[in-house]
Amino acid sequence: xxxxxxxxxxxxxxxxxxxxxxxxxxxxxxxxxxxxxxxxxxxxxxxxxxxxxxxxxxxxxxxxxxxxxxxxxxxxxxxxxxxxxxxxxxxxxxxxxxxxxxxxxxxxxxxxxxxxxxx
Amino acid sequence: xxxxxxxxxxxxxxxxxxxxxxxxxxxxxxxxxxxxxxxxxxxxxxxxxxxxxxxxxxxxxxxxxxxxxxxxxxxxxxxxxxxxxxxxxxxxxxxxxxxxxxxxxxxxxxxxxxxxxxxxxxxxxxxxxxxxxxxxxxxxxxxxxxxxxxxxxxxxxxxxxxxxxxxxxxxxxxxxxxxxxxxxxxxxxxxxxxxxxxxxxxxxxxxxxxxxxxxxxxxxxxxxxxxxxxxxxxxxxxxxxxxxxxxxxxxx
Amino acid sequence: xxxxxxxxxxxxxxxxxxxxxxxxxxxxxxxxxxxxxxxxxxxxxxxxxxxxxxxxxxxxxxxxxxxxxxxxxxxxxxxxxxxxxxxxxxxxxxxxxxxxxxxxxxxxxxxxxxxxxxxxxxxxxxxxxxxxxxxxxxxxxxxxxxxxxxxxxxxxxxxxxxxxxxxxxxxxxxxxxxxxxxxxxxxxxxxxxxxxxxxxxxxxxxxxxxxxxxxxxxxxxxxxxxxxxxxxxxxxxxxxxxxxxxxxxxxxxxxxxxxxxxxxxxxxxxxxxxxxxxxxxxxxxxxxxxxxxxxxxxxxxxxxxxxxxxxxxxxxxxxxxxxxxxxxxxxxxxxxxxxxxxxxxxxxxxxxxx
Numbered sequence: 001x002x003x004x005x006x007x008x009x010x011x012x013x014x015x016x017x018x019x020x021x022x023x024x025x026x027x028x029x030x031x032x033x034x035x036x037x038x039x040x041x042x043x044x045x046x047x048x049x050x051x052x053x054x055x056x057x058x059x060x061x062x063x064x065x066x067x068x069x070x071x072x073x074x075x076x077x078x079x080x081x082x083x084x085x086x087x088x089x090x091x092x093x094x095x096x097x098x099x100x101x102x103x104x105x106x107x108x109x110x111x112x113x114x115x116x117x118x119x
Numbered sequence: 120x121x122x123x124x125x126x127x128x129x130x131x132x133x134x135x136x137x138x139x140x141x142x143x144x145x146x147x148x149x150x151x152x153x154x155x156x157x158x159x160x161x162x163x164x165x166x167x168x169x170x171x172x173x174x175x176x177x178x179x180x181x182x183x184x185x186x187x188x189x190x191x192x193x194x195x196x197x198x199x200x201x202x203x204x205x206x207x208x209x210x211x212x213x214x215x216x217x218x219x220x221x222x223x224x225x226x227x228x229x230x231x232x233x234x235x236x237x238x239x240x241x242x243x244x245x246x247x248x249x250x251x252x253x254x255x256x257x258x259x260x261x262x263x264x265x266x267x268x269x270x271x272x273x274x275x276x277x278x279x280x281x282x283x284x285x286x287x288x289x290x291x292x293x294x295x296x297x298x299x300x301x302x303x304x305x306x307x308x309x310x311x312x313x314x315x316x317x318x319x320x321x322x323x324x325x326x327x328x329x330x331x332x333x334x335x336x337x338x339x340x341x342x343x344x345x346x347x348x349x350x351x352x353x354x355x356x357x358x359x360x361x362x363x364x365x366x367x368x369x370x371x
Numbered sequence: 372x373x374x375x376x377x378x379x380x381x382x383x384x385x386x387x388x389x390x391x392x393x394x395x396x397x398x399x400x401x402x403x404x405x406x407x408x409x410x411x412x413x414x415x416x417x418x419x420x421x422x423x424x425x426x427x428x429x430x431x432x433x434x435x436x437x438x439x440x441x442x443x444x445x446x447x448x449x450x451x452x453x454x455x456x457x458x459x460x461x462x463x464x465x466x467x468x469x470x471x472x473x474x475x476x477x478x479x480x481x482x483x484x485x486x487x488x489x490x491x492x493x494x495x496x497x498x499x500x501x502x503x504x505x506x507x508x509x510x511x512x513x514x515x516x517x518x519x520x521x522x523x524x525x526x527x528x529x530x531x532x533x534x535x536x537x538x539x540x541x542x543x544x545x546x547x548x549x550x551x552x553x554x555x556x557x558x559x560x561x562x563x564x565x566x567x568x569x570x571x572x573x574x575x576x577x578x579x580x581x582x583x584x585x586x587x588x589x590x591x592x593x594x595x596x597x598x599x600x601x602x603x604x605x606x607x608x609x610x611x612x613x614x615x616x617x618x619x620x621x622x623x624x625x626x627x628x629x630x631x632x633x634x635x636x637x638x639x640x641x642x643x644x645x646x647x648x649x650x651x652x653x654x655x656x657x658x659x660x661x662x663x664x665x666x667x668x669x670x671x672x673x674x675x676x677x678x679x680x681x682x683x684x685x686x687x688x689x690x691x692x693x694x695x696x697x698x699x700x701x702x703x704x705x706x707x708x709x710x711x712x713x714x715x716x717x718x719x720x721x722x723x724x725x
Contacts, residue, residue, distance in 0.1 A: 003494025007487070032532060039376040042526065049523035052516075053541075060532055085546055086588060090581045092550045097577055100557030103503045105344045105370060107292075107563070111274035113317040116348060140450055145391045152399040152433060155572055159429055160407030162568040163417060170415045213483025287479075288418045292563035296504060297495045298480035304495070305484050339498040369503060 017051035024050060024057055032064040169238030169285025171245070175200040178244070179232040183262045184209075184253075185354065186225040188326025188333070189308035190217050192244065193262050193355040195228070200235060205242070206355030208308040208324060209233075210281045212247040214298075216306015220249040228259045236284040241310065241322040243284050266353040268318070273348075273360065274370055275313040277325060277333070277341045279303050283310060296342035303341065309333060311360050314344075317351060323360035336364045344370040376528055388457040392464055399430050420479040425560075427472035429569065432556065434465040435518075435549055436576040443587030449657060452668050459525040462545075466522035469515050476508075503562065510555035517548035527650075535652055553577060600624055603702055610634065610701045613719055616641070621665075623656035628705050631656070632692055635665060635676045640716035642676040643692035643703055649710075650687065678713035 025043045029036045036043075050057050062068075181196040190209040197203040209217045209231065231253050233246040246252045279302035282290025289295065291312070303309045311325040327333050328349060346369075349362035379385070403426035408416055438461055445451040481491040496506040521542055530538045553573070561570050603609050610624040610632070621633040623646050631646035633656030644665065646656045653669030660666070664673035664682060674681055674689055681687040688711035693704040696717065708714065 002497075003490045003492075006493050007489045010489075033528065035376055035531075036528070042376040042378045042528065045378050045526055046528060048519070049526075049529060052520055052523055056533065056537070060534075060537075064532075083588060085543060086584045089546045089550060090584065093553055093577050093581060096550065096554045096557050097574060099502065100554075100561055104562055105503065107344070109274070109344070109370075110315050111346075111370075112315045113274075113313060114272040116270040116272055137450065137453065141387075141453065144451070144454065145395075148437065149391075149395050149398060152395050152430075153402055155429070155433060156399040156402040156426070157407070158568045159425070159572070160403045161410060162564075163407075163411065163425070164564060165413045166415075166417050168414070215483075215485060285415070287421065288415060289421070289563075293504060293507070293558075294560045294563050295480070297491075297506070297508060301481065301484050301486065301491055301495050304486075339496075339501070340504060343504045369501075 013054075014051055017054040020054040020057060021047045021050040024061060028057075028061045028065070032061055164289065166288035166290070167238060167285070169236070169241070169283065169288065169290070171285060172200070172235040172237060175235055177232055178235060179230060180207075180244075181228060181230045181256050181258075183260055184221060184224050184227060184229045184231075185262065186218070186222050187330055188359065188361070189306070189324060190221045191308070191324065191354070191357060192229070192231055195260050201242075204356065206357040207235075208243045208280050208310075208357070210236075210243055210245055210307045211249055211305075212245065214281075214302045214305040214307060216308070217246055217249040217253060218306045220253060224253065224255060226262075228256050230254050230256050236281060236286060238284045239321060241280065241284050243280055243308070245281070245286075262355070265359070268351040268353055268358065270348065270350050271317060271360075272346060272366070273311065273313050273317060273323075274344065274346045275311050276344055277337060278310055278312055279341070280308045280310040280322075280324070283312065283322075291342065293342050299341045300338055303333070303338060309341070311347070311362070317358065320358040323351065323358045325360045325362055328361050328363045330361060333362070334364050336367065337362065340367060340369065346370050376526075378526075380527075384453070385457050385460070389460050392461055396430060396434070396464060396468065399433070400426050403430070418479075420475055424472060424475045424479070427468055427475060428560075431465055431469035431472055432552055432573070433576065434461065434468060435545075435552060436580060438462060438465060438545065439549055439580045440583055443583040446587040447583070447590050449668070455669060462518070463522045463525060466515075466518040469518050473511065473515050476511075502558065505558045507555050507559035510551040510558070514548045514551040514555060517544040517551070520544060521548075530651065535647075535649065539652060549580070600626070602627065606704050606706055607695075607702050608705060609697075610703055612699050613641070613696055613701055614699070616701075619660045621656040621658075622701075623654070624703075626703070626705055630705065630707070632703055633665075634694065634701055634703070635660060636719070637663070637676050637716065640718050641694060641696070641701065642714065642716045643694045643701075644674065644676060644679050645690040645692075645707065645710075647689070648672050649681075649689050655689070677716055678711060679708075680711045 025046065029043065178198040178201055180192065180194045180198050180201050182192040182194040185191050185193065192207055192209055194201055194203055194205050194207065197205070201207065209221065211217050231244060231246055233244040233252060236243045236245055276291060278291045279299040281302055282295065282299060287295065287298065309325050311323045313321060313323070317323065325333060345367055347362045348366035349360055352359045352361065404422060408422060411417070438458060441451065441454045441458055445455045477488055477492060481488040484491055492508065498504055499506060521544060524538070524541060533541070556573055561573065564570065600611070601609050608626045611622055616622045616634060616636040618636050621635040623631055623633050625631045632643055633646040634641055634643045637660050644655065646654055648655050648667040648669065650667065650670055650672045653667045655665055655667055655674070658666045658668045660676065665676050666673050672681065672687060674687070679689040679691045690707035690710050691712050691714045692707055693714060694717055695702050696719065
């Protein structure tokens with residue numbers, strides 16, 4: 001039941017994404033980025049991306065087209081967190097491997113069956 | 120500083136010295152990838168000798184159908200590759216069992232047509248269209264009572280009888296776990312593969328202690344080595360393991 | 372970039388890069404899928420579909436490892452920067468290979484059944500309470516989803532549209548994706564055959580990724596830290612001696628606000644700009660001045676060092692900083708100017724004598 005719901009939600013997500021992709025590529029893209037004027041060949045390339053992250057697309061579309069995007073260039077990337085991410089990744093990777101080797105079952109065993117009653 | 124002279128930008132011509140590095144890097148990656156493919160490929164385990172016996176052709180046999188814990192046929196009239204007296208598990212095409220059609224025919228004599236799948240002493244008949252290839256015959260017979268072989272504790276793996284018998288090679292283990300569960304849920308008979316034979320049986324058809332299909336508790340442990348207690352019955356040529364799910368322990 | 376978007380901005384280097392990638396990937400798959408089955412004498416042989424799953428799955432893992440190795444490699448030795456230059460094509464190809472792996476699995480393990488294949492994929496094994504026999508497929512699905520997000524948002528349009536901050540944050544997904552892939556392998560196929568060449572190679576790859584990242588981090592801390600680095604007053608930071616800067620190049624310092632500042636020496640005058648390129652936050656301070664413009668070592672974006680603006684027709688802008696020199700030490704005001712603010716370059720000779 002959970003799985004059916006999940007599959008249904010994924011279909012809905014992709015369906016809405018298709019609508020958003022249509023609207024954004026025909027109308028929105030020209031509003032948010034002047035470099036896209038007259039550039040059509042690259043637009044189909046954006047469709048899969050919009051299907052996947054369409055809520056982000058709608059949000060950015062709204063932010064840019066309503067002129068709320070004043071601090072754009074100050075928004076530098078989070079390079080500061082790179083060190084923490086690296087260390088965290090290292091711990092998780094090593095931990096995962098240790099766990100998977102610890103739980104492993106020896107697959108070439110020969111345990112004799114035990115008869116429990118003597119009937 | 121020589122390093123700084125080797126400044127690279129994609130749209131400008133590449134410095135001569137960098138070309139050498141690119142070629143070396145490419146060769147290193149190429150060699151590493153080819154070696155990995157070769158080494159991993161060759162170190163794959165043998166999936167066993169289970170296979171479909173298309174070479175024997177379609178087999179039509181008559182016998183008595185038993186549906187619990189899973190459908191099997193006690194052959195009374197054999198064919199070119201199946202002897203009378205043998206018992207075979209039954210499965211449908213793909214990940215289907217022969218249920219629900221078979222459940223109406225329990226304990227009746229039927230004729231069954233299908234392809235043999237076999238791995239060692241494990242034999243299964245795949246019946247692609249049960250509605251057409253499973254039919255009641257006129258000459259009704261009965262089967263002898265099961266023989267009680269006592270209570271046992273076994274260590275081994277629950278597999279779906281079809282993939283294990285060679286429908287998929289390999290058809291066991293963790294990587295194949297979800298597929299096996301899907302097969303068993305679809306009605307394909309599961310087997311318990313012991314690490315050492317019980318008397319002469321290396322494979323036992325497994326059911327619940329009440330004689331019905333296995334529960335979700337056992338299904339969760341498909342593909343894992345477990346220790347299980349239960350009663351073993353000899354039914355025709357097949358051993359049936361009626362396991363107590365309460366005794367289930369994951370083997371360390 | 373302020374030129375019309377095109378699907379891919381090709382140049383000779385990218386062609387060669389992609390060609391080399393295809394040769395490597397095709398070579399791997401060809402050996403695994405076509406050569407190996409003839410070498411194995413198993414009768415009957417391993418099912419071709421399962422052989423394909425293994426070939427594409429392991430290939431995707433190695434490619435993902437390569438992606439994660441290139442970054443630190445380029446930071447340790449700058450000569451490897453060109454590998455980074457076109458990494459997005461490697462990412463897209465990896466996504467295709469991983470997608471093929473998933474589709475071989477779905478079209479073999481999850482079909483021919485009464486249950487819909489996608490419902491079966493999510494609903495068959497739901498024993499999330501156990502480690503052994505864990506539904507390891509879920510890690511694979513998560514990793515593939517990450518790879519799809521990264522591949523589909525790799526076009527430069529996305530970088531500009533989403534802003535570098537969101538885009539780069541999104542692309543941090545490569546790290547959870549790699550962790551998920553390792554968990555997918557560790558709880559999945561390694562449980563069947565842990566002491567195997569594949570198991571050994573997985574450990575080796577993870578060790579390589581971990582080791583190189585730690586090494587790169589040490590290198591970076593060494594190059595950005597300077598013994599002279601300290602806070603002078605409320606806003607000003609002493610960075611490093613003027614002599615440490617080479618004409619045409621920069622010296623980078625990371626002040627305690629976390630900002631990285633690149634101080635360039637151009638025609639005997641000093642200018643300070645943000646170290647992060649507006650394109651993909653490449654390290655500008657590791658670039659050099661070509662034709663009066665600072666050129667980013669990652670993708671060649673250029674900026675006028677005196678005002679942080681890209682030459683027309685481009686419109687990129689980065690922050691500039693006020694600097695001064697006291698007793699031969701460069702000092703910077705931590706309050707960055709708005710991107711594109713012109714700052715008069717500091718004449719070293721004159722200031723030093725003050």
